[in-house]
Amino acid sequence: MDKGERDCLVAQWDAPSACLTIAADEAHVWRVMLDPPPQTPGFMQALTQEEQARAAAFQNADRATQFRVVRTALRQILSVYADLPPMMLRLMHDRMGRPAMAPGQPGDDLHFSVAHSKAIGLIAVTRAGPIGVDVEFMRADRDFSAIARRFFSPAESNILSSMPADAQRTAFYRCWTVKEACLKAMGWGLAEGLAAVETDPDPGAPLRVIRVRAADATMSWQLAALQPAWEYAAAAALQGPRVQWRGLAWGPEEPLFQAY
Numbered sequence: 001m002d003k004g005e006r007d008c009l010v011a012q013w014d015a016p017s018a019c020l021t022i023a024a025d026e027a028h029v030w031r032v033m034l035d036p037p038p039q040t041p042g043f044m045q046a047l048t049q050e051e052q053a054r055a056a057a058f059q060n061a062d063r064a065t066q067f068r069v070v071r072t073a074l075r076q077i078l079s080v081y082a083d084l085p086p087m088m089l090r091l092m093h094d095r096m097g098r099p100a101m102a103p104g105q106p107g108d109d110l111h112f113s114v115a116h117s118k119a120i121g122l123i124a125v126t127r128a129g130p131i132g133v134d135v136e137f138m139r140a141d142r143d144f145s146a147i148a149r150r151f152f153s154p155a156e157s158n159i160l161s162s163m164p165a166d167a168q169r170t171a172f173y174r175c176w177t178v179k180e181a182c183l184k185a186m187g188w189g190l191a192e193g194l195a196a197v198e199t200d201p202d203p204g205a206p207l208r209v210i211r212v213r214a215a216d217a218t219m220s221w222q223l224a225a226l227q228p229a230w231e232y233a234a235a236a237a238l239q240g241p242r243v244q245w246r247g248l249a250w251g252p253e254e255p256l257f258q259a260y
């Protein structure tokens with residue numbers, strides 16, 4: 001339990017340098033602003049046929065745009081690390097839906113994870129181990145104690161319910177995003193249920209994973225609390241050795257991506 005976790009906060013989102021690389025002991029989290037979506041001509045077309053079909057299948061137009069923008073940004077970002085043009089990257093999904101670089105291409109040692117919520121997209125990339133990221137817009141109109149009773153472990157739910165009502169929202173979203181980031185790093189998504197990862201909802205305590213159901217208890221987790229924007233909660237989780245976390249800002253006009 002509690003092995004290797006440490007508190008880390010990413011609240012600064014830097015413009016990338018012209019010669020961006022990622023060291024073995026680094027994890028980069030990219031912030032993608034989704035509102036308004038990029039207006040650059042042709043921007044939305046820089047996807048494969050399969051990705052275009054996926055976008056077209058969304059019932060909700062905003063969700064389709066969100067997918068297109070984040071997927072285009074993902075291709076641009078991975079292409080810099082892999083040193084391949086974005087449209088030459090081969091991306092795949094496993095049977096649980098986790099995206100990955102297809103093997104046998106430059107950059108196939110990169111791990112990455114994607115999340116979106118309303119106006120914010122996040123893309124986490126590392127070579128250090130499986131990574132997950134989650135972002136949530138923090139709604140106010142919810143009964144957080146009731147949701148926690150339904151989806152969190154009894155211990156987490158008890159701690160949350162004992163907090164004053166005005167502290168519950170932040171604690172709830174902190175807990176939720178850490179859980180979902182860990183579940184994405186494991187490749188499980190929500191299929192295993194949020195209670196499969198137990199964490200500490202106390203905002204005064206360091207971020208930590210207390211246990212993960214059916215997982216090796218000696219597993220080392222690196223966690224980062226992310227502050228992508230006001231009213232959003234976000235977290236990244238990495239299974240592996242200690243890393244340096246870095247926040248980067250993606251932009252459609254960024255010269256780094258124009259070379260491709």
Ligand SMILES: CC(C)(COP(=O)(O)OP(=O)(O)OC[C@H]1O[C@@H](n2cnc3c(N)ncnc32)[C@H](O)[C@@H]1OP(=O)(O)O)[C@@H](O)C(=O)NCCC(=O)NCCS
Pocket residue numbers: 067070071095096097098099113114115116117134135180183184185186187188189190191
């Ligand atoms: C992954 C999951 C938690 C995402 O939840 P969400 O809050 O709706 O959406 P987010 O924006 O946070 O994350 C979406 C991203 O998660 C990623 N993702 C999907 N399944 C994943 C998994 N099993 N592990 C890790 N990441 C996953 C995708 O990259 C997706 O982005 P994309 O649609 O742009 O490619 C949820 O969709 C889930 O649990 N899905 C899969 C589990 C499952 O039952 N699979 C059965 C086979 S289909």
